[in-house]
Amino acid sequence: MCGIVGYIGSEEKGVSVVLGGLQALEYRGYDSAGVAYLSGDDIVVTKQTGRVQALVDSLGEPTPESATAIGHTRWATHGTPTKANAHPHFNANKSIMVVHNGIIENHTELRESLKKQGYEFQTETDTEVIPHLLDYYAKETDSFEEAFHRTLDQLRGAYGLVVMTSREPDALYAARLGSPLVLGITDAKALILASDPAALMAHTKQVVYLNDQEYIVARRSGEYTLHNLKNDVAVERPAETLDYDADKASLGDYPHFMLKEIHEAPQTIRSATLGRIKPESGIVKLGGLESVADQLKYIDRIVIVACGTASYAGLLGEYAIEELAGIPVEVQIGSEFKYRNEPFSRSTALIVVSQSGETADTIAALKKVENYGVLKLGVVNATGSTIARMTDAGVYCHAGPEQAVASTKAFLAQYTILLLIALYLSNGRTEQYKPLLEELNRLPQKAERVLEQAEHIKSLAKKYAHYKDFMYIGRGYEYPLALEGTLKLKECALIHSEGYAAGELKHGPLALIDENFPTFAIATNSELLEKTYSNIEEIRARKGPVLAIATEGNEQIRSLADDVIYIPDSLEQTTPLLAAIVVQLFAYYVAVEKGLDVDKPRNLAKSVTVE
Numbered sequence: 001m002c003g004i005v006g007y008i009g010s011e012e013k014g015v016s017v018v019l020g021g022l023q024a025l026e027y028r029g030y031d032s033a034g035v036a037y038l039s040g041d042d043i044v045v046t047k048q049t050g051r052v053q054a055l056v057d058s059l060g061e062p063t064p065e066s067a068t069a070i071g072h073t074r075w076a077t078h079g080t081p082t083k084a085n086a087h088p089h090f091n092a093n094k095s096i097m098v099v100h101n102g103i104i105e106n107h108t109e110l111r112e113s114l115k116k117q118g119y120e121f122q123t124e125t126d127t128e129v130i131p132h133l134l135d136y137y138a139k140e141t142d143s144f145e146e147a148f149h150r151t152l153d154q155l156r157g158a159y160g161l162v163v164m165t166s167r168e169p170d171a172l173y174a175a176r177l178g179s180p181l182v183l184g185i186t187d188a189k190a191l192i193l194a195s196d197p198a199a200l201m202a203h204t205k206q207v208v209y210l211n212d213q214e215y216i217v218a219r220r221s222g223e224y225t226l227h228n229l230k231n232d233v234a235v236e237r238p239a240e241t242l243d244y245d246a247d248k249a250s251l252g253d254y255p256h257f258m259l260k261e262i263h264e265a266p267q268t269i270r271s272a273t274l275g276r277i278k279p280e281s282g283i284v285k286l287g288g289l290e291s292v293a294d295q296l297k298y299i300d301r302i303v304i305v306a307c308g309t310a311s312y313a314g315l316l317g318e319y320a321i322e323e324l325a326g327i328p329v330e331v332q333i334g335s336e337f338k339y340r341n342e343p344f345s346r347s348t349a350l351i352v353v354s355q356s357g358e359t360a361d362t363i364a365a366l367k368k369v370e371n372y373g374v375l376k377l378g379v380v381n382a383t384g385s386t387i388a389r390m391t392d393a394g395v396y397c398h399a400g401p402e403q404a405v406a407s408t409k410a411f412l413a414q415y416t417i418l419l420l421i422a423l424y425l426s427n428g429r430t431e432q433y434k435p436l437l438e439e440l441n442r443l444p445q446k447a448e449r450v451l452e453q454a455e456h457i458k459s460l461a462k463k464y465a466h467y468k469d470f471m472y473i474g475r476g477y478e479y480p481l482a483l484e485g486t487l488k489l490k491e492c493a494l495i496h497s498e499g500y501a502a503g504e505l506k507h508g509p510l511a512l513i514d515e516n517f518p519t520f521a522i523a524t525n526s527e528l529l530e531k532t533y534s535n536i537e538e539i540r541a542r543k544g545p546v547l548a549i550a551t552e553g554n555e556q557i558r559s560l561a562d563d564v565i566y567i568p569d570s571l572e573q574t575t576p577l578l579a580a581i582v583v584q585l586f587a588y589y590v591a592v593e594k595g596l597d598v599d600k601p602r603n604l605a606k607s608v609t610v611e
């Protein structure tokens with residue numbers, strides 16, 4: 001998603017802070033970048049398509065400096081990724097500069113109205129209506145803050161935005177509605193605004209989060225005022241300390257973040273269970289749910305809402321909660337849930353699953369149920385994120401920063417947490433309770449053994465990288481994994497891929513199978529394995545190549561599949577956490593074999609903060 005950084009302070013270092021902040025946000029995906037900074041009484045603005053480095057290069061050496069600067073990395077929503085459409089956007093005399101994340105849904109009517117007032121537009125973007133609106137209102141009042149307030153009153157849709165103006169060189173204006181914005185306060189009293197705390201980390205951990213319908217005026221003196229638009233009052237909010245470990249966010253010796261994050265699997269499972277499972281006493285302790293423990297006793301229906309990979313973790317959670325806690329669960333993807341008309345009751349709980357905690361389609365689910373009295377729980381990785389702050393309670397994933405666009409370790413953490421929630425809700429009434437707690441304690445070592453297969457998986461990735469199509473199949477707990485494996489191959493290796501419940505093949509997808517359409521069969525030990533064997537036979541009868549994941553010791557699979565990747569034996573409910581590492585590594589190595597930008601796949605963003 002778009003990245004926003006703004007700096008104002010007593011030191012002339014704004015441009016380098018902004019550029020460094022944009023580079024810290026590069027992992028989120030974008031296609032162009034720009035920066036504007038105060039130079040004397042004027043504002044200088046530079047934009048480039050491509051990477052932030054292209055912008056740095058275009059600024060020349062030494063990097064120009066300023067005490068006031070704003071910058072942006074753009075992931076195109078309205079308007080193609082061109083230099084003109086890159087942010088910042090500005091008014092005719094370049095006295096007002098705006099960087100924006102989100103979508104102004106009424107931009108067409110605002111554009112038409114401004115054109116009637118004589119305003120001319122230079123770009124195709126929705127954002128450009130903002131500087132012209134500010135210009136219009138700034139002509140009506142001596143207070144730029146009033147002009148800012150009036151402009152915000154006109155905007156519909158979603159925005160995280162930062163504004164600078166040569167009319168007030170000692171101030172930055174920023175506002176938030178549906179798209180994240182955070183203020184960082186440095187020891188030197190400089191104020192840094194950003195769409196993601198990762199841009200602040202090199203400078204401070206003291207932050208103030210803006211909530212929806214709030215704006216902030218940040219001054220060079222280091223003072224700032226927070227204002228609530230809805231009830232038009234000033235807001236007092238103390239700074240909080242960010243829970244973020246910059247070392248964990250670094251690449252280390254790995255070639256890509258995705259590989260690093262896959263190799264964090266053992267630690268991810270440990271971190272997700274740390275202090276939460278006590279096999280000796282057989283207790284699952286989820287401190288984040290204690291405040292709603294009484295309400296949870298009356299929950300008779302759970303709806304899990306998430307997007308993409310998080311929704312597949314949710315589907316695994318559905319299987320586990322239904323089996324272990326006996327509560328009906330339904331998984332819905334965020335973009336559909338928002339528009340469905342379905343009954344809710346006070347005994348329904350909503351569980352939203354999100355790595356970034358900023359996914360607009362998932363946030364929309366929380367907004368939708370606000371007035372239904374539904375218990376809102378979060379399974380989130382990014383602490384302090386919008387979703388984390390909108391839910392009644394929740395369980396953090398503690399997976400650490402996930403920088404690759406493809407979600408890997410977060411998927412493991414999300415399902416591990418959902419499995420713990422299933423056990424927590426079962427109140428120990430399932431005979432699987434103790435065996436699962438003991439297995440979860442053993443799982444990090446088993447994950448290490450799966451990672452030892454990396455070279456074997458890499459060789460298979462080379463062997464299969466040339467195919468244009470792939471089928472993934474699985475049964476029971478393996479089925480959500482077939483969907484996740486498919487998504488990974490699509491988004492990382494840009495290969496068309498289909499994911500199906502193995503039993504569904506004969507109902508249509510089998511027609512696709514021939515010698516050019518291989519199948520990745522997840523065929524681990526379970527009572528359904530014999531049936532998966534039959535599916536593999538059906539595929540082989542059509543000359544379809546088969547690459548299988550199987551449990552160590554299974555010799556029969558060798559006669560059925562062309563290639564086999566073995567994983568350690570585990571319980572049905574925990575096997576997906578091991579098999580997931582295989583499908584993630586396979587997608588990663590195919591992408592590398594194809595020479596693709598594996599950490600930043602084309603067209604995708606790490607955090608999709610627009611609907």
Ligand code: AGP
Pocket residue numbers: 307308309310353354355356357358359362405406407408491605606607608
């Ligand atoms: C996962 O590999 C994708 N990048 C994407 O599907 C992602 O899982 C989805 O956008 C949800 O993101 P979230 O977990 O941050 O809400």
